[in-house]
Amino acid sequence: MKRIAKQPNKKAAFTIIELLTVMSIIIILMGLLAPVTNRVRVYARRVSQKNQFHSINVALELFRAEFDGYPDSGALDGSTPAGGVSYCGAMKLAEAMVGQDFLGFHPDSRFRADGTDGSRNQLYYCTPPPPPPLDNLKARKEHYLPLEQANAYKLEDLYKPSNLGPFIAIKDRVVLCDVYKRVMNINTGKKVGMPILYYEANTSNTAHDMANPDNLQNIYDYKDNQALVGLGKPWNPPPTGPHHTLYSDQTKFYTSTWNEKVSAIARPYRADSFILISAGFDGEYGTPDDVFNFEEH
Numbered sequence: 001m002k003r004i005a006k007q008p009n010k011k012a013a014f015t016i017i018e019l020l021t022v023m024s025i026i027i028i029l030m031g032l033l034a035p036v037t038n039r040v041r042v043y044a045r046r047v048s049q050k051n052q053f054h055s056i057n058v059a060l061e062l063f064r065a066e067f068d069g070y071p072d073s074g075a076l077d078g079s080t081p082a083g084g085v086s087y088c089g090a091m092k093l094a095e096a097m098v099g100q101d102f103l104g105f106h107p108d109s110r111f112r113a114d115g116t117d118g119s120r121n122q123l124y125y126c127t128p129p130p131p132p133p134l135d136n137l138k139a140r141k142e143h144y145l146p147l148e149q150a151n152a153y154k155l156e157d158l159y160k161p162s163n164l165g166p167f168i169a170i171k172d173r174v175v176l177c178d179v180y181k182r183v184m185n186i187n188t189g190k191k192v193g194m195p196i197l198y199y200e201a202n203t204s205n206t207a208h209d210m211a212n213p214d215n216l217q218n219i220y221d222y223k224d225n226q227a228l229v230g231l232g233k234p235w236n237p238p239p240t241g242p243h244h245t246l247y248s249d250q251t252k253f254y255t256s257t258w259n260e261k262v263s264a265i266a267r268p269y270r271a272d273s274f275i276l277i278s279a280g281f282d283g284e285y286g287t288p289d290d291v292f293n294f295e296e297h
């Protein structure tokens, strides 16, 4: 008779307690690593944003070399009644880089919301005036920023009609967007960035008055983009959503662009050129994660 050898009881590979312990450790490790990977992601985006600003800086220098000055950024442009605001620095930057209709900058431009040269000549294919004659295209400049890299979008792609406020009549004007994909493109459904704000320095002025943003001697004028910033965040606009900090606190532009290294008097960074602002990772203008086209501070 065959004897069947008694097999010793095999211990289960893992007990429930062991499994739970291992899972707990994994969960704790994930919890520890998540903020790190998030910080890496934020940092990588910031580097990407700085690179985009570098490209725009170079493109604006090319523009200046050709036109003996940077694009205008004033909110008032002569095509609107005094006191009216309709065509911000952000839109003028985009016009200089790619034109109001993506077909290139017209050298006769006076940076007007109506897309004319200040007389009756229409320069761009945009609403509401009739389109210009076709031979106008020959006068256009090459894009200073390649269209594929410009992140250029129409206002109506980013903001709903009910949210366009003073820009409703010029909803097809263009802005350059940052690399943070916070806004849903209404036209395509894809995520795009917030508009990049552009401020040209008034080099005949000397002040950087952090106590009085309305000081007429200020080198930079916060009002250049205030109407656009006033639209709020496209995904949660006022009055239900909060305003951007940069809109509510008008000194914020001056404190965040102040060059602390200059101690004799208050001076902004880039006092003789221009400032670019990205709303940063949180999509809000005026918060600490904003990105500028000057050194970290």
Ligand SMILES: [Ca+2]
Pocket: 278, 279, 280, 281, 282, 283, 284, 285, 286, 287, 288, 289, 290
């Ligand atoms: Ca921000």
